[in-house]
Amino acid sequence: MKKVETDVLIIGGGVTGAGILRDCSLRGISAVLVEKLAALGFVNSEKHYKVKYSDLDVVQHVNNTQYQRFILDTFSSGFRNEFHIKSFEINYLAEALIDDDLKILTGRSSKQYEYKHEIRRSADEKIICRAVSLWEKD
Numbered sequence: 001m002k003k004v005e006t007d008v009l010i011i012g013g014g015v016t017g018a019g020i021l022r023d024c025s026l027r028g029i030s031a032v033l034v035e036k037l038a039a040l041g042f043v044n045s046e047k048h049y050k051v052k053y054s055d056l057d058v059v060q061h062v063n064n065t066q067y068q069r070f071i072l073d074t075f076s077s078g079f080r081n082e083f084h085i086k087s088f089e090i091n092y093l094a095e096a097l098i099d100d101d102l103k104i105l106t107g108r109s110s111k112q113y114e115y116k117h118e119i120r121r122s123a124d125e126k127i128i129c130r131a132v133s134l135w136e137k138d
Helices: 015-027 064-072 077-082
Strands: 008-011 031-034 045-050 083-092 101-108 114-121 127-137
Touching: 008 015, 015 031, 064 083, 064 101, 064 114, 064 127, 077 083
Parallel strands: 008 031
Antiparallel strands: 045 101, 083 127, 101 114, 114 127
C-alpha cells in the first residue's frame, strides 16, 4: 500500500466530489479523490449485535473504532489464529445509536483472503458502513 500525503481527502467521485477536487486544484490545495466501496454481493455470514452504552462516543453515536471491532469479531478464533489482518478499509455512511440492533454481513471477495462487509441497522435496513478486510496467512 502506497502512502500519500494530502491536504484534503475526498470520498466519492460524484458531482460534488469532482467539484471539490476541481476547486482544490484551482486553489493550489493538494487533494485525493477515492471512490466509495462497492455494495456487498454474496453474503457468507450474518451476525447480530445490539449497541451498548460502552460502544458510544461523547455525542452518543457508536464510536467509529467500534465498527471495525464488530466486523473483526465475526471471524472465528481459529481463523484469527491462522491469519492476520493485512489491510482494512471502511466507509462510514450513517450513524448507529444505543439499542440499535445491527446486522454484520460478510461475504468472500473474488480475491484470495479478501472479505467484504456491511453493517446494517435491522429496523430499517439502513447501511451504516461498508468495509473490506484483506488477510494474510501466518
